[in-house]
Amino acid sequence: xxKINENFLKLQAGYLxxxxxxxxxxxxxxxxxxxxxxxxxxxxxQPLAPAVVDAMKIALDxxxxxxxxxxYGPEQGYDFLIKEIIxxxxxxxxxxxxxxxxxxxxxxxxxxxxIQEIFSTDNVIAVTDPVYPVYVDTNVMAGRAGNxxxxxxYENILYMxxxxxxxxxxxxxxxxxxxxxxxxxxNPTGTVASKQTLKKWVEFAKRKKAVIFFDAAYEAFISExxxxxxIYEIPDAKNVAVEFRSYSKTAGFTGIRCAxxxxxxxxxxxxKDGKTVDVNHLWNRRHSTKFNGVSxxxxxxxxxxxxxxGKKQILGIINLYMSNARLIRNKLSELGYRVHGGTNAPxxxxxxxxxxxxxxxxxxxxxxxxxxxxxxxxFGPSGQGYFRLSAFAKPKNVKEAIQRIxxxxx
Ligand code: MLT
Numbered sequence: 001x002x003k004i005n006e007n008f009l010k011l012q013a014g015y016l017x018x019x020x021x022x023x024x025x026x027x028x029x030x031x032x033x034x035x036x037x038x039x040x041x042x043x044x045x046q047p048l049a050p051a052v053v054d055a056m057k058i059a060l061d062x063x064x065x066x067x068x069x070x071x072y073g074p075e076q077g078y079d080f081l082i083k084e085i086i087x088x089x090x091x092x093x094x095x096x097x098x099x100x101x102x103x104x105x106x107x108x109x110x111x112x113x114x115i116q117e118i119f120s121t122d123n124v125i126a127v128t129d130p131v132y133p134v135y136v137d138t139n140v141m142a143g144r145a146g147n148x149x150x151x152x153x154y155e156n157i158l159y160m161x162x163x164x165x166x167x168x169x170x171x172x173x174x175x176x177x178x179x180x181x182x183x184x185x186x187n188p189t190g191t192v193a194s195k196q197t198l199k200k201w202v203e204f205a206k207r208k209k210a211v212i213f214f215d216a217a218y219e220a221f222i223s224e225x226x227x228x229x230x231i232y233e234i235p236d237a238k239n240v241a242v243e244f245r246s247y248s249k250t251a252g253f254t255g256i257r258c259a260x261x262x263x264x265x266x267x268x269x270x271x272k273d274g275k276t277v278d279v280n281h282l283w284n285r286r287h288s289t290k291f292n293g294v295s296x297x298x299x300x301x302x303x304x305x306x307x308x309x310g311k312k313q314i315l316g317i318i319n320l321y322m323s324n325a326r327l328i329r330n331k332l333s334e335l336g337y338r339v340h341g342g343t344n345a346p347x348x349x350x351x352x353x354x355x356x357x358x359x360x361x362x363x364x365x366x367x368x369x370x371x372x373x374x375x376x377x378x379f380g381p382s383g384q385g386y387f388r389l390s391a392f393a394k395p396k397n398v399k400e401a402i403q404r405i406x407x408x409x410x
Contacts, residue, residue: 007143012152016133016378017041020362027366037401039328039389040372042187042346044252046320046394048301049313052251055304059297070296075288077104077260081299084306085260089245095232101264101280103287104302106257106294108217108246113138114290115213115242115261116179118282119269123178128170129159130188130379130386132215135181151381161382162189168340168349169197172204180205182231183215185222188379188388189349190341192227198234205240211269211279212241217259220250220318222344238264242279249346249392251305251314258294258302321346324398325391331402332389346391349376353410355385362387369404 020040028036048056062068076082082102090097105111113134116125121143127135136157139145146155153159158177160170168191170182182201184193193201205212212231219229231237243262247253263283268276294302304310325342332339332350342348352361358375365371365387376386391398 005141005143007141007145010140010145010147010154011137012148015137016374019378020372020374023363024366024372034370036366036370036372037393037397037404038372039391039393039398039401040374042249042390042392044249044254044321044392046252046317048252048256049305049310049317051304051307051310051313052301055307055310056297056301059300062300063296073293073296073299075291075293076100076284077102077294078296078299081303082260084303085245088306090230090232090262093228093230093233095230097232097262098265100284101262102260103263103283104258104260104294104299105287105291106259107248108215108244108259108261109134111259111261112181112213112215112244114286115283116142116144118279118286119179119211120272124156124158124176125179125181126158126160126173126177127181128162128183128186129153129381130162130376130383131159131181132183132187133379135213136380152377153381159380159382162186162191163382164338164340164351167191169193172200176208178208178210180210180212181215182212183217185218185345186341186347187215187218187345188341188347188374188376188383190343190345190347192222192224192344194226195228195234198228198231198237202231202234202237202240206236209270210240211267212237214241214243216243217246218249218345218347219245220314221322221346223322224344227344232262232264239266239268242267247302247305250318251302251310252317253298253302256298256301258298320395321391324393324395327395327398328389328391328402331406335406342391348389348391350387350389352376352385352387358384358387364408364410365405369401369408371401371404 082099162168168189214231231241246259263280267279328348329342338351340349358377362375374388376383
């Protein structure tokens with residue numbers, strides 16, 4: 001008799017974004033001619049930068065010739081990409097890394113979902129509320145959560161509310177925690193953390209011998225110069241933090257797939273009897289057992305992100321998305337909505353009018369304005385009464401969506 005992992009039965013209905021797609025499909029089936037605009041899932045809409053395309057074409061050509069053809073690459077990623085990552089993403093910020101500390105992968109979502117696997121199931125995890133659902137669901141699957149409570153939160157997970165009152169920044173927990181998930185710039189609220197804030201977290205993690213999983217997938221969207229892009233800009237962070245980065249949103253790779261995780265050599269975790277274990281070594285073991293590397297073509301594309309042409313072109317695309325974010329922020333503010341985020345992040349976090357339930361507002365926006373948003377409650381109970389708008393749509397669609405929202409007159 002094949003028994004299933006019953007932890008999966010504790011998961012709530014569906015993953016947030018497929019649930020949104022299901023509702024939209026149902027509506028579209030009965031309204032076939034309606035043109036729906038999505039400001040929902042954060043999926044990019046601009047084509048790849050020409051420098052990336054050229055590099056991928058050359059790489060494809062390499063694959064056609066006997067002397068340049070590549071089979072399996074190194075599971076951890078090609079040196080040509082890792083070198084660029086270290087020299088461009090970290091060294092200018094004063095962070096030195098060894099190439100063995102960088103693991104190229106097919107997505108930050110996968111990395112952040114998988115990393116918990118090398119940690120004991122009796123670790124207590126702390127997450128923000130609202131939260132990117134992957135952090136919670138993967139821990140539920142692994143058995144670190146109890147049953148779901150009436151408010152949608154799981155037993156045995158520590159939730160750190162992020163509300164307008166605390167500027168959407170989590171407070172240090174009053175309890176013992178072992179693993180802390182932080183995401184800055186934040187998905188969904190668009191909040192950023194100052195060096196001061198991250199320093200507090202690094203010191204807390206050191207005191208608790210905890211590990212921070214730092215999701216920096218949106219760092220390229222930071223516009224304010226004093227905001228840190230990497231947790232390693234904080235002294236000692238290498239002793240307590242893993243960092244996740246992605247080319248998905250930065251360089252339009254949601255369909256290409258390439259990302260990386262940084263696991264410093266000095267990061268330690270512990271056995272039950274208190275012996276230290278090298279996390280980098282365990283991740284390397286896991287990565288090379290379960291993963292065969294990102295395609296050569298994708299990695300050549302990612303390498304081109306760091307060329308001088310690539311940098312210029314990608315900055316142009318990021319600026320375009322951020323001008324969408326500005327438009328969403330400004331217009332919704334003019335309409336009387338309370339808006340947050342959207343300055344250092346491609347997401348705008350908006351209070352629903354009159355505290356309307358998030359999913360009710362989602363339905364209203366879909367049916368009356370034919371605009372898709374992401375209901376805040378889908379990210380956790382503190383997201384109730386909010387909705388998230390993504391700035392990744394085409395500018396003309398953003399303009400039209402905002403115009404349609406204005407016409408609702410609510
Ligand atoms: C989002 O909309 O939150 C993201 O697109 C989800 C993801 O990156 O997996």
